[in-house]
Amino acid sequence: MAHEVRAVVALKKGAPVSVETIVVPDPGPGEALVKIEACGVCHTDLHYREGGINDDFPFLLGHEAAGRVEAVGEGVTDVEPGDFVILNWRAVCGQCRACSKGKPWYCFSTRNATQPMTLLDGTPLSPALGIGAFAEKTLVAAGQCTKVDPAAPAAAAGLLGCGVMAGFGAAVNTGAVGRGDSVAVIGCGGVGMAAVAGAKLAGASKVIAVDLDRRKLERALSMGATHTVDGTAADVVEAVRELTGGFGADVVVEAVGRPETYEQAFYARDLAGTVVLVGVPTPEMKVELPLLDVFGRGGSLKSSWYGDCLPSRDFPALIDLYLGGRFDLDAFVSETIGLGDVEEAFEKMHRGEVLRSVVVL
Missing domain, CATH: 3.40.50.720 (NAD(P)-binding Rossmann-like Domain)
Known part of the structure; x- marks a missing residue:
């Protein structure tokens, strides 16, 4: 069954973003459906809106996210429904020449979900960095989900998904x-x-x-x-x-x-x-x-x-450092906002007023 959820979309180059209803399919083989709890506003999302990455509009923005796995597709064994996860945009394949040399942080064939998320009229969306997490739910490759200690608040944990880890x-x-x-x-x-x-x-x-x-x-x-x-x-x-x-x-x-x-x-x-x-x-x-x-x-x-990180190694370790009081992730959260506040958050970021605005759902 498909899911209709609210999400922040950049419909065309340079235009203000808008909150749209999108369609997210159930997970297929190797995929996971994640209910997003929080997602940071990163400068890369603004690059997408401005056409600075590519011209594959419309974009489903957001990628610094944490949430709960809601469902998984066939063959998924590393995560299961209910797991608290941080999303990553370099899900290693385990088979390419970098992975086979024991350097998976350089993986040359990282994975994303294969099914498209769409607007209500069926227009396929391009998810930012293969994630698209300014949304109530998103579809990713299961390898993009890194299970971490659920004691960490999502607003802080999600920032490891991109900028802080980088x-x-x-x-x-x-x-x-x-x-x-x-x-x-x-x-x-x-x-x-x-x-x-x-x-x-x-x-x-x-x-x-x-x-x-x-x-x-x-x-x-x-x-x-x-x-x-x-x-x-x-x-x-x-x-x-x-x-x-x-x-x-x-x-x-x-x-x-x-x-x-x-x-x-x-x-x-x-x-x-x-x-x-x-x-x-x-x-x-x-x-x-x-x-x-x-x-x-x-x-x-x-x-x-991506900070030459290996999410399965680095995300849990940094969350443990955070929970142990040695790495202050909370200091990166300047404010928490709603889905409708992303455009204003871009302006604040451009003016240098915030480290991170974080969308909380």
Whole structure:
């Protein structure tokens, strides 16, 4: 039986989103129907609305979500109805060349539900990152459901589904921040703030937050930053070097996704240091660096896919850290809102007023 539910849809490029009634099918083989309890408003959803990802309108937005499994399809064994789960957008296949090499966080053949969700007139919807969770219910591949401790509130837990995991993982998994390291994080939105928190938890001795917004820099101090750099008032590269004995940071996380900030990250790292790009650029952006500098400075230039996370490993571990009082997911929740408030939440996010608005159903 199909389910008619309310959901937030971007019908056409650049137009305000609207709450529509959509049709969600029962799960088929390998699929799960999830009743959404909470979903964060991520900048990626705004990218979808603006046509910055692709032109497959209409989009069913939302992807940072937690909820309860309501039904599962044939062959599903890892989750069952009633399980509290965080949704992920990289359900590993277990069979591709990355998975077969023991590196499933790089899975090259991640899975989504195969049945379409539609508008009432039958128009297929493109779910954001294969999830589409600004909805009362959504259909996903069962592997996109990661079971976690139900003691965690959905509004906080769901944020691990994208931004918090991406930033935390960029520092801890991709950047391999260790005890005593110096770390700089360029861009202190939700992803960058999670990188700050992750670096602190990993034992970094110095965590330098860089942004153009003083409000974000003040917030970063509460999340674990030891120093801040206001990019409107100082040369970022020189400021980071000055704070690290003239050498540069061991790890620099670029959480903006722009050529100019990537160049700052490149030159703000120590020799043989690591640059991690987790900010998402747009297709037309290009970086130009002297090849001799790339060679001469050594080290690593890395891109971080979803914080190089393995949801089955990382989500439960971070929830346990949260419940143990060591990782403050609540600090990322700026406000809770309803389905009809997503467009206003986009405006607040654009103005830098919130870390995360979270839709609670």
